[in-house]
Amino acid sequence: MHPITPYHYVFLSAALLVVGTIGVLTRRNIIIILMSIELILNAVNINLVAFSHQLANVNGQIFAIFVITDAAAEAAVGLGILIALFRNKETVNADEVDLLKW
Amino acid sequence: MAPGRRLASMLDTALFYIFAALTLGGGLLTITRRNTVHSAVWLITSLLGVAGLYLLLRAEFLAGVQVILYIGGIMVLFLFVIMLVNLEQVVKEKRFSGQKWVAMACVGAMVVQGLWFAAEGAARFRLASPAPAGGEDLGNTEQISRVLFSQYLLPFELASILLLVAIIGAVVMAKKRI
Numbered sequence: 001m002h003p004i005t006p007y008h009y010v011f012l013s014a015a016l017l018v019v020g021t022i023g024v025l026t027r028r029n030i031i032i033i034l035m036s037i038e039l040i041l042n043a044v045n046i047n048l049v050a051f052s053h054q055l056a057n058v059n060g061q062i063f064a065i066f067v068i069t070d071a072a073a074e075a076a077v078g079l080g081i082l083i084a085l086f087r088n089k090e091t092v093n094a095d096e097v098d099l100l101k102w
Numbered sequence: 103m104a105p106g107r108r109l110a111s112m113l114d115t116a117l118f119y120i121f122a123a124l125t126l127g128g129g130l131l132t133i134t135r136r137n138t139v140h141s142a143v144w145l146i147t148s149l150l151g152v153a154g155l156y157l158l159l160r161a162e163f164l165a166g167v168q169v170i171l172y173i174g175g176i177m178v179l180f181l182f183v184i185m186l187v188n189l190e191q192v193v194k195e196k197r198f199s200g201q202k203w204v205a206m207a208c209v210g211a212m213v214v215q216g217l218w219f220a221a222e223g224a225a226r227f228r229l230a231s232p233a234p235a236g237g238e239d240l241g242n243t244e245q246i247s248r249v250l251f252s253q254y255l256l257p258f259e260l261a262s263i264l265l266l267v268a269i270i271g272a273v274v275m276a277k278k279r280i
Contacts, residue, residue: 002115003111007219007227008118008122009155009159012122012125014216016125016129018208018209019129019130020129020133021205021208022205023129023133028196028198031142035132035141035145038149039129039132039133042125042148042149045152046125046155049155049161049164052161053159053161055232056232058246059249061161064161064164066261068168069261071172072171072175073264073267074268075180076179076268076272077271079183079272080274080275081275082183083186084275086186093195095199
């Protein structure tokens with residue numbers, strides 16, 4: 001078997017990014033859209049940590065920690081918005097929230 | 103190569119493919135399941151795969167953070183919110199919105215990039231030459247803390263302000279009457 005190179009990690013990360021993007025674009029449920037954003041952030045983190053390992057430099061891992069912090073903040077605020085939305089409009093579907101559309 | 107080293111390398115390769123399959127499969131099932139709770143459980147699987155990849159990359163601290171913060175914190179928050187909004191109605195509704203073509207364009211761009219990479223060959227893309235081994239042999243957590251609390255002290259403090267703002271924002275958003 002071939003040893004694992006950074007190319008493997010870059011491709012895995014790109015594939016996970018595409019999966020997350022498809023989730024954001026095609027799903028109607030806002031909760032699943034938020035989960036897809038988590039997938040995208042994880043794809044970025046895989047890249048950062050892979051190159052951190054390759055270069056033997058921990059800066060990439062520190063960036064990954066900051067990305068995880070942002071993910072936590074984003075999830076908290078996003079789910080708060082979702083609860084407010086559900087209270088007002090009784091829906092969790094992104095395409096039914098069309099007040100600004102004409 | 104010594105037989106022990108070759109065995110370790112083979113194990114690394116096998117574990118990479120296992121964790122990669124876990125990550126990608128979990129991600130795909132996350133975005134295709136009808137039931138939101140199932141999606142959340144598959145996302146947890148995917149995040150566990152990513153934590154395994156961090157362990158393979160010798161980032162033990164991040165693997166712990168991934169499991170404790172992502173799976174223990176964020177995913178439990180997701181599951182709570184899924185319980186708060188109604189479940190029965192969503193299961194019967196249409197799953198996908200009409201943005202298939204944009205998504206197809208994303209997949210197309212990815213496939214074109216992959217084919218271009220395969221056509222040019224890996225040798226043309228010198229990503230990063232590996233760093234020479236040696237230097238200080240500290241633990242992963244100790245290395246991270248040394249850099250985080252010296253070079254990245256200001257971003258670290260700013261992250262705490264970000265979290266404070268997020269807490270206040272979430273409470274204000276979710277509260278009935280302010």
